[in-house]
Amino acid sequence: MVTRRRARGYTMMEIAITLALFGVFLFIIVTMTSEMRRNEKKWPVNFFAHPEVGSVLARMRRDIYDSTARPDNFETYSSSPLTLIVYTINNDGTAETIVWDFTTPGEAHRKAFKATLLSSEWMARGLPLFMATAEPMPSGQDAIRVRAVDQEKKLAIDELIVPRPHA
Amino acid sequence: MPRNRGFSLVETLVALAILAIVITTTIAMFAERTRRLREASETILAFQALSNEAEYWRREPFTQIDKADNQTFKSDLAILAPMAPFTTDVKVETPRSDVRNVTLTIHWAKREAHLGIARADTGGSGLW
Numbered sequence: 283m284v285t286r287r288r289a290r291g292y293t294m295m296e297i298a299i300t301l302a303l304f305g306v307f308l309f310i311i312v313t314m315t316s317e318m319r320r321n322e323k324k325w326p327v328n329f330f331a332h333p334e335v336g337s338v339l340a341r342m343r344r345d346i347y348d349s350t351a352r353p354d355n356f357e358t359y360s361s362s363p364l365t366l367i368v369y370t371i372n373n374d375g376t377a378e379t380i381v382w383d384f385t386t387p388g389e390a391h392r393k394a395f396k397a398t399l400l401s402s403e404w405m406a407r408g409l410p411l412f413m414a415t416a417e418p419m420p421s422g423q424d425a426i427r428v429r430a431v432d433q434e435k436k437l438a439i440d441e442l443i444v445p446r447p448h449a
Numbered sequence: 450m451p452r453n454r455g456f457s458l459v460e461t462l463v464a465l466a467i468l469a470i471v472i473t474t475t476i477a478m479f480a481e482r483t484r485r486l487r488e489a490s491e492t493i494l495a496f497q498a499l500s501n502e503a504e505y506w507r508r509e510p511f512t513q514i515d516k517a518d519n520q521t522f523k524s525d526l527a528i529l530a531p532m533a534p535f536t537t538d539v540k541v542e543t544p545r546s547d548v549r550n551v552t553l554t555i556h557w558a559k560r561e562a563h564l565g566i567a568r569a570d571t572g573g574s575g576l577w
Contacts, residue, residue: 307472310470310472310476314476314479317483318483321483324531325490325531326494327491328493330493351542371514374473400570406520419504419505419508420505420508420509420510420523421508423508425504428503436531437527437528437530440525440527441501442499442501444504444508
């Protein structure tokens with residue numbers, strides 16, 4: 283005797299419930315994703331968690347704190363929001379000219395010159411677009427305002443650095 | 450011969466209840482994570498603005514610090530744009546005639562951030 287298993291399909295109610303549950307899942311995922319994207323669009327990238335950005339800021343702070351002057355030109359470089367030139371003092375008391383060059387997108391180049399000879403060069407990659415401009419303070423002294431924008435052009439870093447007084 | 454029947458109503462309900470708990474917990478965790486990330490971003494932006502403002506108040510002439518019409522933020526607050534609407538507040542206290550305590554505050558949503566600096570009358574016009 284041949285036995286046959288009854289092979290019936292799903293009922294309309296089973297399919298409806300399954301699709302409803304799947305719809306709830308889809309709704310939740312779409313809502314969560316759109317909320318995440320909305321949040322990402324509103325806020326600038328937190329660059330303070332990036333070691334390269336921290337290195338650039340730390341070196342710039344030191345250079346600007348110790349600077350004695352901010353010349354308009356040095357060799358082939360001219361001061362601009364993408365090029366910062368400062369005279370600074372080394373640990374041994376000798377003077378040095380520091381050029382911060384942000385003209386290559388995503389990169390920062392720090393070049394130190396003794397007289398006109400390049401004495402050291404340092405660079406960092408994977409950076410936001412940095413800018414350094416002069417900002418007058420109530421005391422009459424100029425501060426350097428260091429700003430960086432992320433790829434969406436949102437302002438992510440805005441730091442005023444004021445050179446220390448030199449006796 | 451194995452009995453070949455479907456799930457009972459109780460089994461299905463229990464499975465759905467477990468699924469609901471998992472989904473609810475996941476959503477709650479996600480919402481909490483998003484809130485904490487937003488708060489961290491707000492705090493980072495607020496303290497950048499406060500430390501820039503403090504640089505101005507460190508260089509304000511001592512005699513101008515407690516003038517009523519001077520007690521506003523002086524720095525560019527463009528970095529706070531994602532936190533709009535926000536308000537700022539400067540409070541100056543005089544614990545001694547030659548000391549001023551300046552407290553800078555930014556209020557936004559239901560949060561606020563403070564930064565305080567102390568200024569002493571050294572007789573000079575600058576910081577030192």
